[in-house]
Structures are given as C-alpha cells and as structure tokens.
Amino acid sequence: MAQAVAGFTAPDARSRLDHLGTYTRTMPVTLERMFENALDWEHLPYVHATSFSGIECLEAGSWGWRARLDFGEQTSEIELRLYPEERRWITRTLAGERAGSEIWTHALVLDPEQLRVVVDFFLPNVPAEHRARVGQGYARQYRQLYDEDEAMMVERQRALALGGTTRSEIDLGPVADLPGVVERDGSRWRVVELDGALTAFDSRCPHLLGPLDDAPIADGVIRCPWHAYAFDLRSGRCLSGASCRMRPRPVALRDGRAWIVEAGGSNGG
Ligand code: FES
Numbered sequence: 001m002a003q004a005v006a007g008f009t010a011p012d013a014r015s016r017l018d019h020l021g022t023y024t025r026t027m028p029v030t031l032e033r034m035f036e037n038a039l040d041w042e043h044l045p046y047v048h049a050t051s052f053s054g055i056e057c058l059e060a061g062s063w064g065w066r067a068r069l070d071f072g073e074q075t076s077e078i079e080l081r082l083y084p085e086e087r088r089w090i091t092r093t094l095a096g097e098r099a100g101s102e103i104w105t106h107a108l109v110l111d112p113e114q115l116r117v118v119v120d121f122f123l124p125n126v127p128a129e130h131r132a133r134v135g136q137g138y139a140r141q142y143r144q145l146y147d148e149d150e151a152m153m154v155e156r157q158r159a160l161a162l163g164g165t166t167r168s169e170i171d172l173g174p175v176a177d178l179p180g181v182v183e184r185d186g187s188r189w190r191v192v193e194l195d196g197a198l199t200a201f202d203s204r205c206p207h208l209l210g211p212l213d214d215a216p217i218a219d220g221v222i223r224c225p226w227h228a229y230a231f232d233l234r235s236g237r238c239l240s241g242a243s244c245r246m247r248p249r250p251v252a253l254r255d256g257r258a259w260i261v262e263a264g265g266s267n268g269g
C-alpha cells in the first residue's frame with residue numbers, strides 16, 4: 001500500500017520533484033539476490049511481460065544499466081544506478097514517457113534471509129491534486145513487479161540450493177511415467193521425447209537457473225521464461241548468442257525403467 005514517509009525530502013531541492021508515495025514490501029530473499037535482480041535488465045520484458053514489452057540495453061556494468069524500455073506503444077530511456085554501500089538503487093527516467101522521474105529503492109536487511117524494500121516515487125510537474133492518485137498507481141504497479149520478482153528470486157534461491165548430482169547413473173523410474181519432471185538426490189531433470197527417444201536435461205537453465213520444468217519446446221528448441229534464451233536440445237547450444245550451454249543426456253531403457261547414464265555434473269558441463 002502507498003504510505004507517506006514523514007520528513008522524506010526530494011533528492012535535489014532544485015529538481016522540483018515531488019514525493020508521490022512509497023511502496024514497502026518484506027520478502028524472504030537475501031540482499032545478494034535483490035542486487036542481482038536490480039542489475040538484471042534482461043528479465044524485464046519476460047518476467048514482467050504485463051508491464052514491459054521490450055528492452056534495448058545501451059550500457060551495463062556492476063554500476064547498473066541504461067536502456068530503452070518499451071511499455072506498449074511508449075518508450076523511455078531509463079537508467080538504474082546501484083549504490084551497494086547504501087543498499088540503495090535509483091531508477092531515473094532520462095527521456096521519453098515519464099522523463100525526469102526518479103524511483104529510489106532502499107533495501108533493509110531484517111535477517112540474512114529476509115529483506116524489506118522501501119520504494120519512493122518522485123515525479124516532476126504533477127499537480128498537487130493528482131499526486132496521491134498517481135502515487136497509488138505507482139504503488140500498484142510496484143506491487144505487481146515485486147510479486148513477479150519475489151517469485152523469481154525465491155525460485156533462483158531454491159535452484160541454487162539444489163546443487164547437482166555426483167552420481168554417474170540416475171534411475172528416473174518407470175518409463176510409463178515419462179516424459180515428465182523427476183527430482184532425485186539433489187538434482188532435478190526434465191525428460192522429453194525428442195526424435196523418437198527420451199532425452200533428459202537439468203531442469204534449471206544454464207544461464208541463471210531459470211525454471212525449465214514447463215518451458216515451451218518447439219522443433220527441439222527450448223525457451224527459458226526468465227530471459228528468453230533459446231537452447232537447441234540436440235546440441236545443447238544456446239541459440240541466443242550466450243556462451244552457456246545445456247547438457248542433454250541420452251536416456252537408456254532397462255526392464256521398463258528409464259536411466260540417465262553419465263549423469264554427473266550439471267548444465268554447462
Ligand atoms: S535464466 Fe536466463 S535465460 Fe534462463
């Protein structure tokens with residue numbers, strides 16, 4: 001919900017930005033996941049497909065990023081700067097729709113696995129009588145964005161905790177239950193039918209461990225929901241130009257059961 005923060009002053013008195021509202025949220029995620037998410041410009045049109053329709057990165061680094069971001073018919077040039085020491089990032093709209101606005105986010109570490117974000121919205125030239133309504137609109141949009149980001153960060157944390165297997169062979173169970181997703185001894189496999197045979201692969205994307213359990217497959221190519229990288233399931237190659245690759249494994253059938261042979265290692269191996 002939008003809440004006023006008593007005594008919060010605009011970042012620069014000359015900028016004539018007004019403080020329109022605040023959104024706060026507590027999430028079961030680490031500061032590391034949160035910073036990673038703020039710097040990850042690439043997920044915006046995919047994880048937040050209802051808010052953003054496209055992005056073109058102009059520059060990016062550990063300092064943040066600058067990009068042209070599309071919202072349906074409209075485009076804005078946006079810059080995000082991360083100040084890790086202050087646990088703060090500032091998102092400025094440099095040009096286009098909502099130019100001049102600044103969104104300040106502070107992360108408060110409640111415990112190592114729990115974070116509160118406080119997001120303040122500053123906009124130029126909003127008539128006084130409209131500020132509360134516009135601020136509430138921003139708070140609604142940020143609730144939606146953080147619903148999506150929280151799910152992504154929690155999933156990534158879970159995927160990191162899974163680790164991988166050191167076994168050389170994995171029993172996937174009865175062939176009759178496949179294709180499907182099978183979790184075994186700290187590893188999770190998606191088994192699909194490809195060229196008339198079963199193929200298994202780590203169900204975590206080799207890029208940033210996005211969930212491939214339900215990722216769509218067409219003509220032997222799978223597309224990850226987080227950054228839309230496409231991978232060729234026959235070769236494992238990333239078709240989106242990244243150097244990461246999947247490692248599909250052949251599935252052997254014995255006495256009505258399916259086995260991954262040469263299971264050890266994870267994606268990217
Ligand atoms: S996690 Fe980035 S494309 Fe899969």
Ligand SMILES: [Fe+2]
Pocket residue numbers: 037043044047048145149
């Ligand atoms: Fe996000």
